Amino acid sequence: MATHAARTPAGATIYSVADAAGVSIATVSRVIQGTGAVSERTRTKVLDAIERLDYMPTAAARSLAVRQHEALGLVLPELSGPYFSELLMGFEEAAAEHRLSVVLSLAEHGGTLDADRFARLAATVDGIAVLGGVVDDGALRRIARQKPLLVVAGAETPGVDRLAAENTTSSAALTAHLLDAHGRTRPVFVGDPDIAPDVRQRFEGFRGVLQERGIAVPDPLRGGLREADGVRAAERLLADGMPADAVVCANDEIALALTTRLAGAGVGVPADVAVTGWDDVMAARYVRPGLTTVRQPVRELGGLVARRLHERVTGATGPQDESVLATRVVIRGSCGCPEPGHPDQRAT
Amino acid sequence: MATHAARTPAGATIYSVADAAGVSIATVSRVIQGTGAVSERTRTKVLDAIERLDYMPTAAARSLAVRQHEALGLVLPELSGPYFSELLMGFEEAAAEHRLSVVLSLAEHGGTLDADRFARLAATVDGIAVLGGVVDDGALRRIARQKPLLVVAGAETPGVDRLAAENTTSSAALTAHLLDAHGRTRPVFVGDPDIAPDVRQRFEGFRGVLQERGIAVPDPLRGGLREADGVRAAERLLADGMPADAVVCANDEIALALTTRLAGAGVGVPADVAVTGWDDVMAARYVRPGLTTVRQPVRELGGLVARRLHERVTGATGPQDESVLATRVVIRGSCGCPEPGHPDQRAT
DNA sequence: CAACGTTCTGTAAGCGCTTACAAGGAGGTG
DNA sequence: CACCTCCTTGTAAGCGCTTACAGAACGTTG
Numbered sequence: 001m002a003t004h005a006a007r008t009p010a011g012a013t014i015y016s017v018a019d020a021a022g023v024s025i026a027t028v029s030r031v032i033q034g035t036g037a038v039s040e041r042t043r044t045k046v047l048d049a050i051e052r053l054d055y056m057p058t059a060a061a062r063s064l065a066v067r068q069h070e071a072l073g074l075v076l077p078e079l080s081g082p083y084f085s086e087l088l089m090g091f092e093e094a095a096a097e098h099r100l101s102v103v104l105s106l107a108e109h110g111g112t113l114d115a116d117r118f119a120r121l122a123a124t125v126d127g128i129a130v131l132g133g134v135v136d137d138g139a140l141r142r143i144a145r146q147k148p149l150l151v152v153a154g155a156e157t158p159g160v161d162r163l164a165a166e167n168t169t170s171s172a173a174l175t176a177h178l179l180d181a182h183g184r185t186r187p188v189f190v191g192d193p194d195i196a197p198d199v200r201q202r203f204e205g206f207r208g209v210l211q212e213r214g215i216a217v218p219d220p221l222r223g224g225l226r227e228a229d230g231v232r233a234a235e236r237l238l239a240d241g242m243p244a245d246a247v248v249c250a251n252d253e254i255a256l257a258l259t260t261r262l263a264g265a266g267v268g269v270p271a272d273v274a275v276t277g278w279d280d281v282m283a284a285r286y287v288r289p290g291l292t293t294v295r296q297p298v299r300e301l302g303g304l305v306a307r308r309l310h311e312r313v314t315g316a317t318g319p320q321d322e323s324v325l326a327t328r329v330v331i332r333g334s335c336g337c338p339e340p341g342h343p344d345q346r347a348t
Numbered sequence: 349m350a351t352h353a354a355r356t357p358a359g360a361t362i363y364s365v366a367d368a369a370g371v372s373i374a375t376v377s378r379v380i381q382g383t384g385a386v387s388e389r390t391r392t393k394v395l396d397a398i399e400r401l402d403y404m405p406t407a408a409a410r411s412l413a414v415r416q417h418e419a420l421g422l423v424l425p426e427l428s429g430p431y432f433s434e435l436l437m438g439f440e441e442a443a444a445e446h447r448l449s450v451v452l453s454l455a456e457h458g459g460t461l462d463a464d465r466f467a468r469l470a471a472t473v474d475g476i477a478v479l480g481g482v483v484d485d486g487a488l489r490r491i492a493r494q495k496p497l498l499v500v501a502g503a504e505t506p507g508v509d510r511l512a513a514e515n516t517t518s519s520a521a522l523t524a525h526l527l528d529a530h531g532r533t534r535p536v537f538v539g540d541p542d543i544a545p546d547v548r549q550r551f552e553g554f555r556g557v558l559q560e561r562g563i564a565v566p567d568p569l570r571g572g573l574r575e576a577d578g579v580r581a582a583e584r585l586l587a588d589g590m591p592a593d594a595v596v597c598a599n600d601e602i603a604l605a606l607t608t609r610l611a612g613a614g615v616g617v618p619a620d621v622a623v624t625g626w627d628d629v630m631a632a633r634y635v636r637p638g639l640t641t642v643r644q645p646v647r648e649l650g651g652l653v654a655r656r657l658h659e660r661v662t663g664a665t666g667p668q669d670e671s672v673l674a675t676r677v678v679i680r681g682s683c684g685c686p687e688p689g690h691p692d693q694r695a696t
Numbered sequence: 697c698a699a700c701g702t703t704c705t706g707t708a709a710g711c712g713c714t715t716a717c718a719a720g721g722a723g724g725t726g
Numbered sequence: 727c728a729c730c731t732c733c734t735t736g737t738a739a740g741c742g743c744t745t746a747c748a749g750a751a752c753g754t755t756g
Contacts (some may be wrong), residue, residue, distance in 0.1 A: 011494055013742055024706045029744060036745090037704060056494050059472040060417060061742035063408035064711045071451065071472070079433040089427050092454045096465065101472055103419065103451045117444065124407040124419070124449055146359055146404050227630070256634055282575070283631035286604055297518045361712055377714060384715090385733060409712035412741045417754045 012053035021049035032057065071101045073125035075113055077134050078106065080226065081253060082281050083298055084131075087152070090302025092127065093328055098310050100126075107134045115139045122147060127309040130154070132164075132197045148312035152305055155197040161312075162327050163305050163323050165296040167198050171205025171326045174276050174294065175248055177329070179213060182274055182336040184246035187215075190233045190258065191250025192222035199225075199250045204280065206248050218243075225250060230257030238265050246335075252277035252284050252293055259287070259334065270336040280330050289333025290340070296327045360401035369397035378474060395542050419449045421473035422655055425482050426454065428574065429601060431628050432479075435500070438650025439477065446658050447687055448474075455482045463487045470495060475657040478502070480512075480545045496660035500653055503545035503570055509660075511653050511671050513644040515546050518675045519553025521619065522624050522642065523596055525677070527561060530622055530684040532594035535563075538581045538606065539598025540570035546574075547598045550626060554596050566591075578605030586613050594683075600625035600632050600641055607635070607682065618684040628678050637681025638688070644675045 015030075018025040023042055031046045038046075049055070063069050072095050076084050076332045088104070105121050106224055107113040113135050121186040122128060122143045130140065132154020144160050151157060153164045178184045187210065193200040203220055210217045221236055223229035230253060237244060238261075249255035255277030259269045269275050270289060277284060277293040284291035304325070333339040353606070362380075363377050366373040371390055379394045386394075397403070411417050420443050433446050443450045453469050455461040470476060470491045478488065481504020491497055492508050499505060501512045526532045535558070542550040551568055558565045569584055571577035573606040578601060585592060586609075597603035603625030607617045617623050618637060625632060625641040632639035652673070681687040 009604070015742075024715090025743075026707080026745075037702095039704060042705080054490070054493055056467070056491075056726060057471050058412070058742055059468075060408045060411035062712085062713090062744075064406070064412050064742080065744040067711065069408060079437050085427040086432050088452075089454060092452060095455075096453070101451045101453070101469060104436075105444070105448045105449070106437060106441060108441075118405075120447070121449060123405050142402070143404075145402055216754080253630070256630075260634065281630070282601070282604075283629075283634050286608065286631050286635050288636070325354070362714095363712080373713075373735060374715075374738095375734085378735090382716080384735095387734065391732080404710055409741090410714075412712080412743085413714040415741065 005231065012055040014055075014057070017046065017049045017053055017055045020053055021045045039251045054056035068313075069124055069126050070099065071103055072313075073105065073128040075105045075107065075118070075120045075121065075130040075134050076129065077131060078109060081251070081279065083279055083296075086298035087131075087302040087305075090299035090304075091306045094306035095310070096305040098176075098306075100306075100310065103321075104307075111138055112230055118143070120263045126313045130224070130310055132162075133195075146169070148309055150305055150309055150312075153196075153198045155200070161308075162175040163301065163308065164198070165298065165301055165325045166200035166327045168205040168208070170294045170329055171202040171248070172209050173205075173329055174335075175206045177282045177331075178246040178248070178274050178276065178335060179209065179215075182270070184274055185215070186218075186244045187248060188218050188237070188244040189220040189248050189250075190223070190230070190254055191220060191225070193220060195224065202248075202250055223254075225253060227253050227257035230254035231261045234258040234261035234265075235242075238262070238267070242267060242273070247275045248271055249275065249277050252281040252291060255293070255334070256281075256283055256287060259291075261290060270334055274335045276335055284330075285332065288339075292332045292335035292337065293330050296326050296329050299327050301325055342346050353572060360403040362403075362405070365394065365397045365403050368401055369393045374675065393637055416661075417472060417474050418447065419451055419473045420654060420661075421451050421453065421469045421476040423455065423466070423469065423476065423478040423481075423482050425479060426457060429599070429627060429628055431644075433634045434646035435479075435650040435653075438647035438652075439654045442651035442654035443471075443658070446522075446605055446654075448654075448658065459635055466491070472680060474661045477653045477657055480510075481543070496657055497655055498660075499648065499656055501544075501546045503548075509656075509671075511649065511656065512546070513649055513673045515549035515677045516553040516556070517628075518642045518677055519550040519596070520557045521553075521677055522640070522683075523554045523557040525679075526594040526596070526624065527557065527563075529540070530618070531623055533563070534566075534592045535587070535590050535594035535596060536566050536592040537568040537596050537598075538571070538578070538602055539568060539573070541568060542570075543572065550596075571602075575600060575601050575605035578602035579609045582606040582609035586610070587614070590615060590621070595621055595623045597623065597625050600627045602628040603639055603641070603682070604629075604631055605641075606636060618682055622683045624683055632678075633680065636687075640680045640683035640685065641678050643676050643678050645673050649673055 008209050011267040014025045014028050015021060018028045018267045023025050027042060029066055031043050079085060094100050103125055105113055105117060118135055118139050127148035129150045129152055131152050140160055147162060150160045151160050155164055156162055178187055189203050192201045207217045221233045223232055255275050259275050262269060277291045280293045280295040284293050331337050362376050366376045371394060375390060376394050378386050379391050400430060424440055440450050451473055453461055453465060453523050466483055466487050469671055475496035477498045477500055479500050487507060488508055497508060499508050499510045502510055504510055526535055537551050537554045539547045541551040555565050569581045569668045603623050607623050625639045628641045628643040632641050
């Protein structure tokens with residue numbers, strides 16, 4: 001019947017399968033989706049035809065018909081370090097549980113995702129999660145008006161939902177530990193609060209404690225989050241005659257590189273300066289002294305993001321609590337504490 | 349004209365835009381795609397309407413019409429370590445250059461991607477890249493018959509194209525270095541050759557050198573690729589009374605964990621045993637002794653994969669050479685060589 | 697045996713976009 | 727002024743799938 005003559009010698013469609021099986025396309029669709037009742041006999045015929053023709057459905061056609069892409073978008077910056085990978089893994093896993101595929105966009109090196117790519121991404125998914133600071137607010141709001149949109153670890157933007165791991169409190173705890181437990185008096189923060197919302201929050205925690213204690217808050221040593229930035233920070237400190245006895249770094253990469261550079265100049269950690277990081281990367285527990293840092297439940301966060309997004313897409317918006325996940329301070333030797341046992345314990 | 353009454357109060361479509369702008373949908377499509385000539389006047393009208401209505405295209409409809417998903421699929425195992433992240437970044441970047449989106453599927457912890465998910469992925473993209481060993485051969489071949497399919501760092505499978513970084517030769521070089529430069533005589537390989545094709549190739553390189561020298565090839569210490577596996581390997585060696593003076597590990601995680609465990613038992617590296625890894629993770633240059641390892645051009649590999657896939661999709665199949673990328677041995681202290689300078693050099 | 701209830705299956709109307717083709721308009725030329 | 731060309735625009739036919747609705751087939755039951 002259906003004169004759907006393939007103009008290209010392209011793959012089988014639901015029509016060719018229907019023809020081959022001697023049934024209607026509706027029936028074929030039913031056996032594929034497992035919806036509706038189909039007699040065992042015809043089901044077998046259809047399955048046979050599918051097998052024989054090597055039929056492979058075209059997702060776009062289904063998406064169009066059901067008006068759902070059955071996909072979630074995720075926008076991340078460069079995938080350096082374990083943080084984004086973990087987030088992505090949690091996200092992907094949760095998405096897969098709901099039979100959703102995930103389409104990923106990475107912002108070009110350090111910059112933001114251009115509006116065009118972002119719009120194109122939005123066109124292919126049912127909902128999007130964006131890492132804080134990777135897409136500008138304008139584009140964010142525009143899309144948020146059309147589809148569920150979640151910002152991860154971002155700044156609080158009116159009209160846009162946010163999900164994050166705790167920063168300020170842990171940072172304050174870390175700072176207080178340096179001052180109280182180790183008697184440090186001249187702490188500095190390494191990292192640019194303007195580079196990302198979570199760095200800002202970490203700086204806020206740091207600043208809060210200093211203000212509480214009546215200590216003047218030194219300007220943060222601004223820079224990126226990569227190893228080279230840590231080296232630079234160390235060199236600035238060295239050049240200034242080491243005006244600090246404690247360094248709170250925005251992440252582990254910086255802390256590690258800074259520590260090494262300092263050691264190279266004869267400045268001991270933790271003897272001369274205490275150092276802390278953030279993220280608990282693998283190297284943090286292999287170096288000596290071990291790096292005191294903060295561990296975030298990144299993977300859980302990723303999963304939570306995907307689930308929340310899915311809820312928003314399906315409209316099944318459950319309780320919206322728990323939007324900020326707790327983190328944990330991990331004490332090792334770099335702050336001055338006695339080194340704990342070997343890093344043999346299982347990772348993650 | 350078009351009585352496309354929205355039954356749901358859903359978003360604007362190309363029809364509503366056309367109505368609002370007082371033109372036909374064909375014209376709207378033209379200005380959006382930038383195809384065909386459109387007078388400046390109407391183009392502005394259309395753009396206005398789009399803006400006013402907050403119009404956002406539905407990618408599925410376009411995909412259906414142009415019979416292209418404009419997306420590439422990528423299947424990876426767990427995203428641990430820098431290897432997969434780098435690969436993914438290279439892939440994504442190259443895909444983005446061709447305006448292709450990337451949809452990602454991760455195999456569940458250590459296992460293979462189930463056929464169902466794989467088929468669903470295949471339905472949503474124009475071509476797929478799969479990491480070696482993550483999808484079983486049957487499924488692989490079935491899909492390969494329908495869409496461009498590339499295996500990355502996998503075994504050579506008849507009928508399936510393959511792209512990889514060099515393994516065997518570098519592994520042989522590393523092994524020879526241990527024997528010749530450092531006079532080691534009882535090397536062992538840590539890693540399960542059956543776990544992944546590239547581990548197998550690394551083992552082959554190792555074995556080749558031993559056979560060449562007339563040294564009996566000891567059974568590899570089989571295990572996974574995570575830190576815990578390195579610890580276990582170390583404990584097996586310890587239990588056996590250290591039957592080795594050189595350990596070639598399948599990757600850095602293993603090497604690092606093993607080294608630490610050995611040190612904990614009083615076995616020195618490289619004094620008592622030389623150790624090498626693979627991948628050159630960040631920690632490799634921070635530990636003391638630095639880890640001698642092999643660096644792969646993973647990011648380039650990812651980019652090459654995406655480009656190749658795109659060529660295959662568009663039919664523009666250029667020269668198919670260079671399917672195996674060269675790697676580089678990175679000498680540090682763990683093999684017994686004098687430690688090179690500080691790891692201050694720029695990462696990656 | 698007729699009436700009725702279940703299953704199973706087919707018909708057809710979309711889903712929102714692209715694009716071949718045709719038609720309408722605006723100049724230009726002899 | 728008739729005719730031709732080029733530029734813009736509209737018409738309409740799909741792309742491959744889902745699904746509401748209706749009809750067919752097949753017992754069951756009174």
